[in-house]
């Protein structure tokens with residue numbers, strides 16, 4: 001019995017070990033201990049005694065300072081990022097661009113725990129990216145004085161919205177990161193058990209995530225004889241973005257916030273130009289680190305917005321957008337991956 005439980009523990013430990021490339025001691029964090037472990041292997045080469053290819057992160061046959069540098073780089077980047085371990089997850093659902101669920105494998109990756117904030121975007125603008133400033137008539141979270149940009153009072157922690165895919169892409173690159181793929185955003189939100197919401201399978205209700213509360217069950221119970229469409233009046237007056245991380249329930253199994261609501265988020269993936277929504281996902285390529293259609297005219301977003309009904313603030317909701325250089329929306333923001 002003892003031997004069996006030891007075996008189980010070893011199997012779990014090795015799965016965890018295999019799951020996160022830069023986490024050598026299996027504590028699910030990339031930390032200084034991991035730097036220490038790879039440093040201790042410096043000088044080992046393929047074929048030598050004690051060789052362990054797991055520490056040769058650039059796969060050049062020798063463990064050296066470059067491999068240490070790779071771990072240090074990931075260590076630096078984990079600030080406010082969550083690590084999503086490698087493995088399969090259940091992707092798709094009835095109201096997504098993938099009407100059926102499929103099992104999809106992804107390598108491990110890091111993702112921002114929070115949507116990019118107005119404060120972070122203003123720093124980006126002031127760092128030589130003035131061309132990526134868009135005047136937002138509706139919310140005015142940023143204002144310009146001379147050559148400098150400033151955060152409007154109360155807007156620092158709001159998610160940046162109303163930015164093009166092109167600007168979102170440049171922002172992530174400026175942080176040494178990249179836009180997440182469509183599949184990465186979905187896995188970061190729902191983990192491996194196929195849940196519909198970051199918190200589980202209970203439908204969104206008041207206070208669980210930032211969505212159109214006028215459609216929640218409290219409101220509907222108050223007006224039982226009206227149909228939902230007449231109750232759920234779409235209005236910017238009643239809904240607005242909230243500071244990132246404000247909703248303790250909209251947090252995924254990996255500790256990532258606001259993936260169901262607040263603002264929908266740009267992914268790196270093209271929608272398949274064939275116009276058949278799920279066509280790409282029928283390809284065998286879609287089962288292993290999918291990166292979207294090879295080309296297209298429209299990028300896919302992930303997650304619902306502060307103006308959406310309960311039915312859209314799910315882990316797999318998606319919006320078709322528009323020209324990546326031009327299209328902007330009040331309900332569309334960004335978070336980055338690595």
Ligand SMILES: [Ca+2]
Nearest residue numbers: 023027029031
């Ligand atoms: Ca570790």
Ligand SMILES: [Ca+2]
Nearest residue numbers: 056058060062
């Ligand atoms: Ca190496």
Ligand SMILES: [Ca+2]
Nearest residue numbers: 258259261263
């Ligand atoms: Ca969101």
